Amino acid sequence: MMCVGLDFGTTNSAIGVASDDGTVRLASFPYGAAFTETFRSILYFAADRRDARGKLVAVAGPGAIEAYLEADGSGRLVQSLKSYLADRGFLATNIFHKTHxxxxxxxLLLKDLRAKAEESLGPLGSRIVVGRPVRFAHADTADDEAFAIERLGTALANAGFTEVTFEYEPVAAAYYYESTLDRDETVLVADFGGGTSDFSIVEVGPSRRKSARRILANDGVALAGDSLDAKVLHHVVAPVLGMGTSYRTMFGKELPVPVWIYAKLRRWHHLSFLKTPKNMELFDEIASGASDPRPIRGLQHVLDNDLGYHLYRAVEHAKVALSKSTTTTFLFEDSPLKVEAEVSRAAFESWIADEVGAMSECVDRVLATAKLDASAIDRVFLTGGSSFVPAVRRLFDERFGVEKIRTGGEMVSVATGLALRARDT
Ligand SMILES: Nc1ncnc2c1ncn2[C@@H]1O[C@H](COP(=O)(O)OP(=O)(O)OP(=O)(O)O)[C@@H](O)[C@H]1O
Ligand SMILES: [Mg+2]
Incomplete structure (x- = not known):
């Protein structure tokens, strides 16, 4: 029997297969001249890439970015799909004049992920354990959560996974962490991803494997890497593109440049929605009525040349650099537009204070649900890409003490744990 685990992440996905002895093999995907175990949860459509019947063909994963960059930005990228699963407003989107x-x-994404994973793992069968966040982004009610799970389940079935078990992502990470233990522990697992931050308190360890493992509490919040990126964009890029300025309308009235423009800009994949003829007319009006037209022309340049992905890369690059250094140079250049700024970690931390505060409150909640004091937690296991952010780590250092903190498997812990979970059922 195949024991397959799938971590469908907002930014990165991974698939693992557990063998009888408890080792997990992760699918590896070609990327440039090398291989990677992370599959970007991204879809790319090229206008001219169609099958024999004229249907648009999509590419997912690492190949999607390569194809997009090769095409010089002329195609459509769809990213962070998972963040919209619970959003009833997001039913369909138009790509090259066809509704999807x-x-x-x-x-499409899951089929491609499956096909590419099977190249390194062999046939995966129909049975699978799939991760889910404790709270989906955009989910206000239990019904919204169920709606997200239903859509995910339908798409999984379309990709040939018809026997699906869902497991909370931080619980899966707990399985991964447990495989490293030689004694029992009460662990707080915190998984900081691209779309959500998820927390579980679990009793794990050698004597608890299988039956005696107890989940004491789960909680989550839809704030993670994407929200941190949005803050960098807001503070570093948006002002250079005219946020906070004003212009004189055709009728001589002084008006602020609308802030909704920059709210859209904060999610780079919303940029294509900004590019309507009506908006373009508005930008022209702003440019002719502004004392300095260059900022809004800069925004038009980004939209005209579909630079959203490149802009987002520069933002993420700066954020990642600030996990290592206390200062970095943000640079985005596409002549004539140039955004260059020194960004300090201290400034970044002040921009993300609300997000980190909300994560901290979620930790309070999960402890309260488990009816445990911080002192009753033996270990804290931090995982997921955004757990590299120093301000996020500090939250736990301060509350639990550095000696209790363990980190690791940032990009693979959930997929590995899900495969182990598949072996248990
Ligand atoms: N060194 C780093 N410093 C800061 N952020 C980082 C670093 N490395 C990766 N990230 C961020 O981590 C996020 C991706 O992490 P991960 O792959 O764990 O998320 P995911 O599993 O796709 O998302 P989710 O679990 O929310 O669905 C991205 O926002 C990325 O920018
Ligand atoms: Mg994740």
Missing amino acids: TAVELLS
């Missing part, structure tokens, strides 16, 4: 439902997009 959310489930269709997700099915």
Whole structure:
């Protein structure tokens, strides 16, 4: 029997297969001249890439970015799909004049992920354990959560996974962490990803494997890497593109440049929605009525040349650099537009204070649900890409003491744990 685990992440996905002895093999995907175990949860459509029947063909994963960059930005990228699973407003989107439902997009992504994973793992069968966040982004009610799970389940079935078990992502990470233990522990697992931050308190260890493992509490919040990126964009890029300035309308009235423009800009994949003829007219009006037209022309340059992905890369690059150094140079250049700024970690931390505060409150909640004091937690296991952010780590250092903190498997812990979980069921 195949024991397959799938971590469908907002930014990165991974697939693992557990063998009888408890080792997990992760699918590896070609990327440039090398291989990677992370599959970007991204879909790319090229206008001219169609099958024999004229249907658009999509590419997912590492190949999607390569194809997009090769095409010089002329195609459409769909990213962070998972963040919209619970959003009833997001039913379909138009790509090259054809409507694609959310489930269709997700099915394309999962089918491609499956096919590419099978190249290194062999046939995966129909049975799978799939991760889910404790709280989906955009989910306000239990019904919204169920809606997200239903859409994910339909797309998984379309990709040939018809026997699906869902497991909380931080619980899966706990399985991964447990495999390293030689004694029992009460562990707080914190998984900081691209779309959500998820927390579980679990009793794990050698004597608890299988039956005696107890989950004491789960909680989560839809704030993670994407939200941190949005803050960098807001503070570093948006002001250079005219946020906070004003212009004189055709009728001589002084008006602020609308802030909704920059709210859209904060999610780079919303940029294509900004590019309507009506908006372009508005930008022209702003440019002719502004004392300095260059900022809004800069924004138009980004939209005209589909630079959203490149802009987002520069933002993420700066954020990642600030995990290592206390200062970095943000640089985005596409002549004539140039955004260059020194960004300090201290400034970044002041911008993300609300997000880190909300994560901290979620930790309070999960402890309260488990009816445990911080002192009753033996270990804290931090994982997920955004756990590299120093301000996020500090939250736990301060509350639990550095000696209790363990980190690791940032990009693979959830997929590995899900495969182990598949072996248990
Ligand atoms: N060194 C780093 N410093 C800061 N952020 C980082 C670093 N490395 C990766 N990230 C961020 O981590 C996020 C991706 O992490 P991960 O792959 O764990 O998320 P995911 O599993 O796709 O998302 P989710 O679990 O929310 O669905 C991205 O926002 C990325 O920018
Ligand atoms: Mg994740």
